[in-house]
Amino acid sequence: MDSAFRLKLLRIKAGNILSLEIIEKIQKLKAQRNAVILAHNYQPGEIQDISDYSGDSLGLSVEAAGTRADVIVFCGVRFMAETAAILSPDKKVLLPELHAGCPMADMINAEELIKLKAEHPDALVVCYVNSTAEVKAESDYCCTSGNAVELVASLPADRKILFVPDQHLGRFVADRTGRDIILWPGYCSTHVSITVEDVAAAKQKHPGALVMAHPECPRSVCDIVDELLSTAQMLKFAKKSDAKSFIIATEIGIIHTLRKQNPDKEFFAATERAVCPDMKKISLEKVLWSLEEMKYRITIDPEVASRAKASLDRMIEVLPK
Numbered sequence: 001m002d003s004a005f006r007l008k009l010l011r012i013k014a015g016n017i018l019s020l021e022i023i024e025k026i027q028k029l030k031a032q033r034n035a036v037i038l039a040h041n042y043q044p045g046e047i048q049d050i051s052d053y054s055g056d057s058l059g060l061s062v063e064a065a066g067t068r069a070d071v072i073v074f075c076g077v078r079f080m081a082e083t084a085a086i087l088s089p090d091k092k093v094l095l096p097e098l099h100a101g102c103p104m105a106d107m108i109n110a111e112e113l114i115k116l117k118a119e120h121p122d123a124l125v126v127c128y129v130n131s132t133a134e135v136k137a138e139s140d141y142c143c144t145s146g147n148a149v150e151l152v153a154s155l156p157a158d159r160k161i162l163f164v165p166d167q168h169l170g171r172f173v174a175d176r177t178g179r180d181i182i183l184w185p186g187y188c189s190t191h192v193s194i195t196v197e198d199v200a201a202a203k204q205k206h207p208g209a210l211v212m213a214h215p216e217c218p219r220s221v222c223d224i225v226d227e228l229l230s231t232a233q234m235l236k237f238a239k240k241s242d243a244k245s246f247i248i249a250t251e252i253g254i255i256h257t258l259r260k261q262n263p264d265k266e267f268f269a270a271t272e273r274a275v276c277p278d279m280k281k282i283s284l285e286k287v288l289w290s291l292e293e294m295k296y297r298i299t300i301d302p303e304v305a306s307r308a309k310a311s312l313d314r315m316i317e318v319l320p321k
């Protein structure tokens, strides 16, 4: 066991012998299977602690594609594991909980998007990475919350844009770019549960704290915060900022990483209600079981995967950084 891993162990529930036993078994099997464990920023803290990489969904998939691992255990939700499978067709991608889905990604399917495209034949389709492989396959460009503004701004000015599935991220992009965007009425139930009242109460409780919110939040919340940032941008911003305390308006899992990376700063949730139930379906026991049984393997129909990859590649072409 290397020293970095020993340190991680010490951070995990000191005194919880059962967890430590599970973690040691995970590490052993991970080596035997030549696997990497990826954890999204919204995962429970103990899952982020045992992961090889934690981050946002696309960043993790790109990281995984570059490793020599044969197996990717994706601790996140289904569309993330699908994206990893699209970008790493030669690797086995496992999702430790089959029912960890994203309600927002499921708010539009390929048939609905095909119908929408037929109603707006001249429009370009931009899909948020939080979408199914089938929806990505029907899109011209994929984007993340971190690059959506830059990507849309780079598209030909005379083209309308269909943005799916998140209406809030789409509206944020329209505001920032001034582009004519047709929005699909999807939303993230975790982010829309964060209210103006929550943010106002948190500001009153923590005067002087800088408020960072995710653009999946409703407009009323976006209008009263200091910074609108993706999770990856929040992590960078918190490190660089001179501010010493922050209120976080996104899924509360990210606060674990923010605190770990900035021990001299304080982070407070805008509301403890901002919990994604699907993200929290992954546990240490399920990660171990996943490696033992090599389940649940996520595979994508090759024709769908190839078209979905094209929308991801077009994003990377437009935004080479």
Ligand code: SF4
Residues within 6 Å of the ligand: 042, 077, 101, 102, 103, 104, 105, 130, 188, 189, 190, 191, 251, 276, 277, 278, 279
């Ligand atoms: S936080 Fe929202 S967008 Fe992210 S996985 Fe959960 S439901 Fe989907």
